[in-house]
Amino acid sequence: MDTDPGRIQDKLLGHGFLLLNAALVFRPQVQPAVEARAWQPFLQTVLAVLAGRPEPPTLVLWGKIAEQLQRLPETARLPQVCAEHPYNLTFIRHEGMQKLFGPMQLLRAR
Numbered sequence: 136m137d138t139d140p141g142r143i144q145d146k147l148l149g150h151g152f153l154l155l156n157a158a159l160v161f162r163p164q165v166q167p168a169v170e171a172r173a174w175q176p177f178l179q180t181v182l183a184v185l186a187g188r189p190e191p192p193t194l195v196l197w198g199k200i201a202e203q204l205q206r207l208p209e210t211a212r213l214p215q216v217c218a219e220h221p222y223n224l225t226f227i228r229h230e231g232m233q234k235l236f237g238p239m240q241l242l243r244a245r
Contacts, residue, residue, distance in 0.1 A: 136243070136244065143241050146239065146241050147239075147241065150239055151192070153192070155178065155181065156174075157171045157174065157178070157198070157200040157201045157203075157204070158170035158171040158173070158174045158200070159173075159174045159177075167200055168200060171200045171203070175207075178204065178207075179207055179209050182194070182204070182207065182209035182210055182213065183209045185213065186209055186210075186212035186213050191212065191213050191214065192213070192214075193213070193214045193215065193216060193235070194210055194213040194214065194215045194216075195215075195216050195217075195218075195235065196215060196216070196217040196218070197218060197219070197220045197221055197226075198219065198220035199220075201217075202217055205217065216231040216232065216234075216235050217231070218231060218232050
């Protein structure tokens with residue numbers, strides 16, 4: 136089993152993943168939802184461009200703040216899979232995540 140985060144990230148990129156946080160930064164003195172609102176115009180621009188592609192990518196939303204992106208008009212045109220944040224162990228058993236990530240065999244050593 137390959138658990139090297141660098142190699143796992145390389146494998147994700149090899150499958151065409153673009154990883155974006157719901158917020159640019161997290162500061163201890165500012166609530167994450169506030170940071171996410173400040174970052175939202177940038178995310179909306181990126182999502183609008185992706186939604187306009189002939190074959191739009193699947194949007195993978197992890198966690199409560201990311202779930203809020205479902206309300207944006209830009210996300211309505213994108214296929215979506217939504218789950219709890221990966222730090223939560225129930226993420227591993229989530230049917231949608233199993234279906235999306237299972238075939239990629241991200242933890243398999245080459």
